[in-house]
Amino acid sequence: MKSRFDLIKHLISVGLGIMLIYTSFWGYHDILYKAPFELTFYGNMIVGVFLLVAGVYGFFRKKSLPDFMYFDAAMLLLLVMMVCLAFASTMNFSGAFRFMHLINPLSVIIYWLVFVSHTTDKLRKIIWTAPVVPLIFLVFLLLSGKHPYTFLDVNQKGLAYVICFIVITAVALMALSAIAFLLNKLVHKTLLKKFDYCDTAPKT
Numbered sequence: 001m002k003s004r005f006d007l008i009k010h011l012i013s014v015g016l017g018i019m020l021i022y023t024s025f026w027g028y029h030d031i032l033y034k035a036p037f038e039l040t041f042y043g044n045m046i047v048g049v050f051l052l053v054a055g056v057y058g059f060f061r062k063k064s065l066p067d068f069m070y071f072d073a074a075m076l077l078l079l080v081m082m083v084c085l086a087f088a089s090t091m092n093f094s095g096a097f098r099f100m101h102l103i104n105p106l107s108v109i110i111y112w113l114v115f116v117s118h119t120t121d122k123l124r125k126i127i128w129t130a131p132v133v134p135l136i137f138l139v140f141l142l143l144s145g146k147h148p149y150t151f152l153d154v155n156q157k158g159l160a161y162v163i164c165f166i167v168i169t170a171v172a173l174m175a176l177s178a179i180a181f182l183l184n185k186l187v188h189k190t191l192l193k194k195f196d197y198c199d200t201a202p203k204t
Contacts, residue, residue, distance in 0.1 A: 005115075006058065006064075008115075009058065009064075009115040010054075010055045010056075010058035010059050010064075011055065012055075012111060012115070013051045013052070013054050013055030013058065013111070013115075014051070014052055014055035014056060015055075016048075016051045016104075016107060016108060016111060017048045017049065017050070017051035017052025017053070017054075017055060018048070018052060019048070019099070019104065019107070020044045020045070020047055020048025020051065020100075020104050020108075021044075021045065021048035021049065021052065023044065023096045023099040023100055023104060024041055024044045024045045024048060024096075024100065026095075026096040027040075027041070027095065027096030027097050027099075027100055028041050034148065037141060037144065037146040037148050038148055039079075039080055039083060039134075039137060039149075040080055040084070040097070040100045040101060041100075042137050043076045043077055043079070043080040044077070044080070044100045044104055046073075046076065046133065047073045047076055047077055047104075047108060050065075050069065050073050051073065051108070053065075054069070054070070067116050067117070067118060067121065068121075068126050068129050070112050070116040071112065071116070071118065071126055071129070071130070071177075071181070072129050072130060072132070072133055073108060073112070074108050074109050074111075074112035074180070075130040075173065075176075075177045075180065076133050076134060077104060077105035077108050077109065078105060078109060078173070078176060078177075078180065079134050079169075079173050080100070080101065080105055081101065081102060081105035081106070082172070082173075082176070083169075084101040084102070087151075109180070112184070113180075113183065113184055113187050114187070116184070117184070117188040118181055118184045118185055118188070119185055119188050119189060121181075123178060123181055123182070126181065127174055127177055127178055127181065128174075130173055130174055130177040131170045131173050131174060134169075134170070134173065135166075135170065138152070138166055142154070142162070151165050152165070
């Protein structure tokens, strides 16, 4: 029998998944041809589908999907938010894009902090997974020849600049991921310790 904590976790996962998928189509419904080449759509849609599947899976199975997948999902949207804030003057923060650039990432990160515990995980084993999905997107973007972002436009910026940008972004993401990972441990060892169901519920 699942604990109340597990049920709440999976229910919120489904809700967040639906919100991310809905806002992704809401924001890009009239420019879907651009969607596959936009990090904002890519990140929100992938994480939305993952959370929806993870939530439904959790309702019908005794175990949830691996914790590192939740970690990677949260870090992918952290990257989306980080890039949007870094280039805020060129970004759209109205309507659906307010959700995709800010509200969705923050919601998923908070969900991950509260409902996914990494107290038994090792940083050195999980940190390398964080940049995998973003790097797949960047490789796809470069191979496609599409350049929705000037900082990834090889013709305009040059190959050396683009490679340096990708490397710096990957390092920055890993650094932020390490901080987030340690924060997760702190939250679950101290701030959430008083809630017995967080500590006694089986890891799912």
